[in-house]
Amino acid sequence: MAEKIKCLIIGSGPAGYTAAIYASRAGLQPIMYQGGQPGGQLTTTTEVDNFPGYPKGVDGPTMMQDLENQAKRFGTDVRFGLATKVDFTSQPKKVWIDDQTELEADAVIIATGASAKWLGLEGETTFNGLGVSACAVCDGFFYRNQVVAVVGAGDTAAEEASYLANLCTEVHMIVRRNEMRASLIMQERVKNNPKIHIHWNSETEEILGDANGVTGIRIKNRETNATEEIALTGFFVAIGHQPNTSIFKGQLDMDAQEYLITEKGSARTNIPGVFACGDVQDSIYRQAVTAAGSGCMAALDAERWLASNHLH
Secondary structure, three states: OOEEEEEEEEOOOHHHHHHHHHHHHOOOOOEEEOOOOOOHHHHHOOOEOOOOOOOOOEOHHHHHHHHHHHHHHOOOEEEOOOEEEEEOOOOOEEEEEOOOEEEEEEEEEEOOOEEEOOOOOHHHHHOEOOOEEOOHHHHHHHHOOOEEEEEOOOHHHHHHHHHHHOOOOEEEEEOOOOOOOOOHHHHHHHHOOOOEEEEOOEEEEEEEEEOOEEEEEEEEEOOOOOEEEEEOOEEEEOOOEEEOOHHHOOOOOEOOOOOEOOOOOOOEOOOOOEEEOHHHOOOOOOOHHHHHHHHHHHHHHHHHHHHHOOOO
């Protein structure tokens, strides 16, 4: 027998937990499944300095634990498990957890987030949070007046290099080909910035470091095979994010990058009663505070939808 749920939340980052806080306070008795990475991307971040209300800063895992405790305080049933299949073609919606537990939910809030794409270098794991980052806006502040590198050739990489150039003494941009994918205006911005040094036709062979963190990188020119070591303390990977949306393919509308599409000014997807919030539908801002805000929107939208359909 499938378990019947009024409001199901899939995912547990700032968006999911904020949705849970609002949904539980509204009496929706939400049940949350945390997913494969409870707490989301922020659990891999050491220091969070830009979330309002933490004047001294907070480490990511602590902040996520605070949000979880707050959601539980209002009655959210937080469970460990991964949504592996959905069927949104009928009401109530059907969701399967870990390929076995079947749930039937009146409303579903999707907060499955996105995962940063990495190069696959050993040093990315070794030095994650110790000089390796996938978010310049989140972590750039910690590298003020230092030398850093950005890997990538799209708008995100160009934006991050420009952002870091305002804080750092020197920014090395590692570009795989002899051209960039970024828009022309962004390309001009990085090419005309004296602090940004572009390494064309180059890829990172190794991230160098010690017990204190990153000390440099070794790059290789793909045309000449010549290698070069660059001393630096920050290595930013900006080759994109992959939204965690594979189980919704064929049922929910997505853009070309597979982000879920929500109705402008709301958290509504193309299926009534299914809502999306956080990085799974936001390819632009990708901040904890914007994710939390959209989690609030999703819960309010879900509450109104349930009430208008006499399910609450």
